[in-house]
Amino acid sequence: MSIRPLHFLFLISILFLNLPVTAQSNDPLETVDFENQRMWVDSIYNNLSLQEKVGQLFMVDLFSNGSRASHNKVRGLITEQHIGGVIFSKGGPGQQAKLNNEFQELAKVPLLIGMDAEWGLAMRLDSTFALPWNMTLGAVQSLKLIEEAGASISRHSRRLGVHINFAPVIDINTNPENPIIGNRAFGEEKINVTNKALAFMKGMHREGILSSAKHFPGHGDTNSDSHKTLPTISFSRARIDSTELFPYYKLIDEGVSSIMVAHLNVPGLEREKNLPSSLSKTIVTDLLKERLGFKGLIFTDALNMKGASNHTSPGDIDLAAFLAGNDILLISEDVPKASVKIMEAYNNGIITEERLSHSVKKILKAKYKAGLHHYLPVNPIGLEENLHTVQDRVLNEELFENAITIVKNDLGILPVKDLDTRKIAYVHFGDDSGDAFLTQLRKYSRIDHIKAERLDEMISKLREYNLVIIGYHKSNASPWARYKFSRDELTWIHEIAKNNLSILNVFTRPYALLDLNSSSLMEGIIMGYQNSPIAQEKTAQILFGALEARGKLPVSAGEEFPAGTGFYTRAVNRLSYGIPESVGLRSTGLAKIDSLVDLAISRKMTPGLQVMIARRGKVIYNRNAGYHTYEKKTPVTDTSLYDLASLTKILASLPLIMELEERGVINFDSRLGELMPYFIGSNKENIRLQDMLLHYGRLKAWLPFYVPTIDRATKRPSLQYYREKPVENFNLQVANEMYIRNDIRDSILGVIRSSSLEKQLGYKYSDLPFYIMKYYLEDHHNAPLDLITYDRFYNPLGANYTTYSPLEHFSLDQIVPTEEDKLWRRQRVHGFVHDQGAAMQGGIGGHAGLFSNANDVTKIMQLYLNGGHYGGRKYLEQETLEKFNTCYYCENNVRRGVGFDKPQLSQSGPTCGCVSLASFGHSGFTGTFAWADPDEEIVYVFLSNRTYPDVDNRALIRENIREKIQQVIYDSIEF
Template sequence: MQLQQFYRHQQGFFFMLVITFITQACTFSAKSNSPNIPVLQAAEQEKALGEIRSSEKVLPQQDPFEDVSVDVLLDEMTLREKIGQLFFIRANGHFKNVGDESYRQLASKIKHYKVGGIVFFKGSIYGQTVLTNRLQTISDTPLWITQDMEFGAAMRVEETTRLTPAMGIAATQNPDYAYLAGKVTAREADALGVHQIFAPVLDVNNNPRNPVINVRSFSGNPDTVALYGQQFMKGVQSEGIVSTAKHFPGHGDTDTDSHHSLPVINHDYERLQSVELLPFKKVIDEGIESVMSAHIAFPRISSNPRLPGTLDPSILNRILVDSLNFDGLIVTDGLEMRGISAHYSPGEAVVMALKAGADMMLLSLDEITAIQEVERAVERGNITEERIDRSVRKILAKKKEAGLFQSRQTDIDLLNFRVNSPENRQIADEISRKSLTLLKNNNDIIPLRPNEYPRVLVVSVTDTDNDEKGAALAEEMRTYHPAVRHRVFYRGISAREKQNILQQARWADLIVIGAHMYINASGNNQFNSSQRRLLHQLPSQTPKALVTFGNPYAVGDLPDADVQLLAWDGSEHQLKNTAPALFGASAIGGRLPIDIPGEYAMNEGLSLPQTTVRFDKPESVNFWADSLYKVDRIMHEAIYDSTFPGGVVTVLKDGVVAYQKGFGYETYQKLNPVHTNDVYDLASLTKIMATTTAMMKLVDEGKIRLDDKVSAYFPEFSAGLKSGVTIRHLLLHTSGLPPFRIYIDKLKTRRALVEAVKNEPLIYEPGATYKYSDLGFILMGEIVREVTGMRLDNYLQRTFYQPLGMNNTRFNPLEAGETFAKRIPPTEKDTIYRHKTVRAQAHDERAYYMDGVAGHAGLFSSGSDIAIFTQMLLNKGSYGGKQYLAPKTIELFTKRQSELVNRGYGFDRKDEEGESTAGTLASEEAFGHTGFTGTSFWVDPQRDLAIIILTNRTYPYRSYGRNISKIRAKVADAVISSIIE
């Protein structure tokens, strides 16, 4: 046959490779002495090789791009071959050895019964693609590959991009997301060798008890379903993939699952026109290429009241084809479903579907029997060959349009670039976050503040046997909260485990209930009686947040929950994108696309802005991830050059920690690698994150004024030049105090050191010269104590660090325990004063002898905590919904305030001339500070950016790491140059 000849030269090389591989594998097995490796018997080997060789074709010289007419192809087919083209058979896309029984059955149906294509179910990326290519080589006619991909390729294929279900997409109130979802889905389908996807669902979900549609539908409003369905379809078809609208004429208003029995909808045609049919009409007018039928009876519009729509000419021919003018592919829903297979034999169902108007027969319960019965039906005159030709012609035309008669093999190398790409994941993550819909938020529990709810219990409730359900939610929540515990109420849970949940509930300050029930049609309740009983036993006085992961109607079961949040899906992807929103790390703005009877009306929802830092990928805030690897190289080279033994770089942009990595080791012995949550001695960053911050707060409150005389606090400043020193001078380093004094040869108590600083004479007139001075900040630390009645560390802990959730920021970290202290790399081998390796104690000797708490040094923190601090500054003093500092105060302190030097109050600013540790690319608005131990942060408000570097460059001795300034500048420039402007 012409079609067979057309492919011979393309397939020969592939089969030679397969034969060589199998021959070598079998030879190896035959020689193996291991009893654990099964060996193919010689006869079986020959049989397997024979089956492959039988598929080879002798190739004449022929142009592979010669146009093949559909009519010619059709004329050359026997009746049996034509009938085979109507059938699309089930396959799992996992690796299959050619000797596997499942593969042999699949290959037999393709080779001997000439089926038209495949409906892939569960599989893996490479397993499905390799299997597709192999099956394509053994089929005379190219196979048409189809797959359900309602929420992306991940609905069936592992490790592909997971998308939020349709209802969640509609909750975003942005139809562009439907287009992007369709485009991402089609892009990955194409890479996998799939030609047609069964999506979008155009059913109008107007029945809360619907057991099969639910969040698969965009909305309970037909116009919304139409709009989002059109956009999804356009996204799919923009990539050259066939989109299939389903389930015609509408599966939304039923409380019966057609997988198990035959649903009946008793609406008349007028009602169908205004609701169920409207979305289908819209997408047909916009050029949808395929429609899938529903196994539902419509007695008021059909002459046969018990006939499923798939088999009913009144539904498909009269309404879909004649009334709606659809001339594309009509696809049956799975013919194995009990709504069909319980009432009709395999062949009878196909004949009836053909007569009704269907073209593609999916998932017959018995394809071989069905093909034989359809052939007999033609011979007996029950159906004409012309009718079969009409559908086969459509199928072949689609195959030709897709270029399958020129090339049917999928390029496996493209999988590396097109499947689960950063771009695809970024779109999926954004849709996921935007879909979250907050219906209730009593007492403003969301965003969660760890200081208000220090102990959180997550209880995941599921009707499956999965005893780890919801673990990803709790794990991600721990990124934002140090004390989150997780328990699962799963099917088969023991009485002891139930008691443990109740015990943990008594421990918690807040209980987050994750409802992981997808659809439950047993009644109005979504939780079963056992689940409801336990939920009602939870402590009534403890606030509760209900998050539904799949079934929005579950909120009706816990009407007294303080928080009700809809997250639409229980996938790990959705869980990870829900957790940040609970803490204000991403905005919440979704709106309800359905009515929840007795609870909420369509379009209800509360909006919350992003108010805290989120941890996310570089692409989410327009970084070139590949470009950011320049930072990796800079840090590795610096470690190699012994600038420091290790460090952590944290990059914050647009409210997102988009890059955070640990490099090297705690010491040059290279025994303990650096981790991103390591805590470093900040040295002079203390001046900003402690003393300057405290002074800003006190200025805000009117308790301190910048022009207050220091003499108002210390009588030692009442005479001479010192009488002119103000708070402003101390903040600008223009007080006249010397840079520092080494008092600790003799003075080794806090009181003695403070008294020495108070009595230190000035070396120049106040305001006349800039001299960076630790002494001025030591004095300001004491002024904070005078004004507040609290030591600097206690004041900051209570006013800033604890409410901000900066749990890794503190003076005297040894007081936090050994576990905390072990996260702190050593700063120096002190051979002069302490005669030991300094670790988890202030590196600065004066701060150490001042009980570890001083205004100039002694603070410890992590990259994540400093990200919170810098985000508070970028937010103009606000974080987590709380205003810590007035915007005008932030602006005042961070802008240039001296003619002598480009500095703010306390803050350093980018040098206007010469080299700057902020790099060459930072804007002129950039402000920050550095620390002697090798720490720094720079904030660029123009780019909503902060770059944080923590190292212990003073280890083993402070004479090391002199190159640190250049490294800071290089990292800053690498980060800024990686931004997609």
């Protein structure tokens, strides 16, 4: 069967019509509605004069914080020279938005707005967001995160009216001495650089921003700066093709919008001696446009850079760059002169109409693709908020978490475990702050900051420590900041590493390790890449195993640390710290907590407080508010210690009880007479342990042990019981200048033994079970309760702010006072336990006496949520926790678990009523509260001294502040 020619052509045309639009062209500037785009471009072009066409070739620079004269100069270039675009540089977002709108109104053809925003608008603008530098991103193994980085920066750019970001940098930085690229490169390996650049570009395009690969044909292996001179790339054509050009092949295939040509001397590609690559037709046209087949925009690098401007004079250099094949002449030194030169060349036939229209129409196509055919001015309303979103902060955290690299891990020293065997020192080197690092380290363990004027003094001080954490902190102000160790620093670090188990943390570029002659002596080395607070905090979290280490070196740091080095470490169930959205909570919702906190402080419900919230093992809210007292002399800080009151029950006594129960030493059916023979023959002999801890054992709520010790006549503490100074048989300190007789502990137990029981069986909250269990626990372990809890829990947990008798370990100004006691102690209760019964036991009670901060309380509650695991150690079994966290007598309207408080069964109770029935915790008389919810993986801790100065101040309780905060938490859950 024959097919007639016309029919054949018709069939072929149908086939082509059914192909995807992208198959029509590999032009990265072409849009899906290419016909409309073409019509718009042609219409604009055909209505331009020669001068206006030539004007489109120029993109001039402007500082939004520059002088009025500089702004007027650009205004003139827009109206008189008809320039095609502006590249904004230093300044602020508000002023830039204002100028952007004004300039666009002045332009006959909408301006193409560009910026260097390689790591965000903050590269050029104040008050804007910065993501990590490319070298840091080069260590990240997740390409999805890199794509999100490109998208985030592009959202900011688009919001500010920017159409093209001169990124990604795809230079392969194989020269550690490179003065201008360095941290701006993704690394030294072409595959890694290419993959990161492609992902970054994909994110840019997703958000509608034009990309620009730079610096063609490759600025990575130079030791000079093209801003100051003409660097030479001395490699062969084959080497350049296989290495420097490798990313360009890939990005061109994937549709990079533009390419920026550098000012480089490349003898392997251009025969003319010292001809900048930006002016080389061989490089721009023959290589980039024809051999590589690139159809996007081609920018020169800034023509005012010495690498180009030293070659020829203003105007001539612009003409040469255009004749070489560039489309946009970036930052010309003299636009009017250059425009005249180009028009003269056009009129003299040196530049053809075809050549001019080729570039100008490409520029117009780019403007169409950027949306300038439907130009809208920048809306200043909400600009600041849009440039600082919570999502950006979450991404920034994730990027650093994934970048930080463990490059050495001898003896498996990382992450640091076994805190009970460690005495840790921190030593600071470098010229920038390490405060964020040290503060974060101290959230995990006791860390002493050791300083010395002389090396021998330093070595002597460090002898008492078995682990030294070294922080090397260099300026994070710019990616070009100095990074090398000084000679003295190298000597000091060498000697420290020779004498101590050491972990070095480097907060600058990896090349710093090249000079480190003591790396073989270090047990651990962590690369933090930058010295931003977030890099310091995340490094500390990785060091202690709160986060996994996932990064890999993007460049080599000598033979010992080649590119790709990186040890993966698993997290060990320690608390990490981050942003609510990273664990499915809304920051905007949690912001309501601030209002409740401020209300509590302003209405004097408490002088001050701490609130901490963690979800899925991550602390996402930490607020210290107010002062220690209403005199407002000492503000509440992270390290302020509060009297926990009854939280002592579940944070001190209960874990020891659970430990003995799972070991079979005791059980729920153990009778009090079996546990303590002292109670045999009493009315308490047959009370079951379970019932006692469930407050279902008919025990009295409390007994006023201190009342009989007050002289009835004087209404003051009786000399029969007290002394002002410790003397024989009077060594238990109750308060300042107040010591009680030692045998009072026996008297207290005797009073409990002889006390009557409640007449009817029913729920009755009582402190007495934990009085009793203190005696049992101390007898079983043959040690006082404070030492037992420290050795078995607090020390290995790194709960170094949790203690009985806080004045023995902390200064008075770190401890929050609880009451102005006018009845018994007749003094400010400060540094001593508020509860009278615990005070009479020397401050160490099973029901009260513990002091701590919110961070440590959260650790212990998180241990419970972790099923008894924390920091790589198992403290309790999951089954044990579940057994104690059970409401055994719910049907009898007893909400309590065994030791733990549980959610209310009716209208009133300890919680907001919004928590799961699996949740548990406790509250304390002084205004404390700790609650954990396994279902939602939430820990909520509230510490206050609402009893100061008067215990009768019940406003905090009456206004349900703690419960309202808990409700806000649950209202803020997104997923």
